[in-house]
Amino acid sequence: xxxxxxxxxxxxxxxxxxxxxxxxxxxxxxxxxxxxxxxxxxxxxxxxxxxxxxxxxxxxxxxxxxxxxxxxxxxxxxxxxxxxxxxxxxxxxxxxxxxxxxxxxxxxxxxxxxxxxxxxxxxxxxxxxxxxxxxxxxxxxxxxxxxxxxxxxx
Numbered sequence: 001x002x003x004x005x006x007x008x009x010x011x012x013x014x015x016x017x018x019x020x021x022x023x024x025x026x027x028x029x030x031x032x033x034x035x036x037x038x039x040x041x042x043x044x045x046x047x048x049x050x051x052x053x054x055x056x057x058x059x060x061x062x063x064x065x066x067x068x069x070x071x072x073x074x075x076x077x078x079x080x081x082x083x084x085x086x087x088x089x090x091x092x093x094x095x096x097x098x099x100x101x102x103x104x105x106x107x108x109x110x111x112x113x114x115x116x117x118x119x120x121x122x123x124x125x126x127x128x129x130x131x132x133x134x135x136x137x138x139x140x141x142x143x144x145x146x147x148x149x150x151x152x153x154x
Contacts, residue, residue: 002134002137002141003029003134004025006130006133006134008126008129008130008133009025009028009032009126009130011126012028012031012032012123012126012127012130013025013027013028015028015115015119015122015123016028016112016115018111019106019108019111019112020105020106020108020112021106023104023105023106026099026105027096027112030086030092030095030096031092031116031123031127032127032130032131033083033086034086034087034089034092034116035123035124035127035128035131036086036127036131037083037084037086037087038086038087039128043131043135048083048084049084052081052083052084055083056077056078059074059077059078060074060078069103072102073102076098076102080094080095080098082095089113089116089117092112092113092116093109093113096109096112096113097109
């Protein structure tokens with residue numbers, strides 16, 4: 001998978017691997033979601049709220065084909081509006097605590113938030129380096145045009 005093998009993502013995962021080990025990629029994904037939601041207007045002209053609503057509606061409309069674990073988490077995900085919650089560190093803290101209670105994710109929320117705060121701009125730089133490459137990959141390999149809708153901040 002493109003993301004799992006990407007050197008920038010690997011670099012970000014190192015920040016969290018000491019306490020999260022094999023779950024460092026999960027934490028990195030959540031942290032990258034934070035930067036995506038926080039900087040949403042750089043990547044889309046559609047409001048985040050509209051995209052979020054459509055995503056939740058698609059989940060509900062396709063409930064019967066979702067994996068069982070997703071079905072179990074979906075009500076929490078929608079009720080707590082996790083996507084928009086990612087915009088704040090308190091939101092990330094809430095998501096991590098919920099995941100650690102309801103999955104095998106280690107309960108190292110305090111460490112994750114401390115690491116995020118300490119390395120906030122380095123992780124943001126990683127995300128801003130990685131995400132345009134992810135867009136290019138999706139456009140080239142899947143034929144989905146994305147970049148015509150975005151304005152990159154650099």
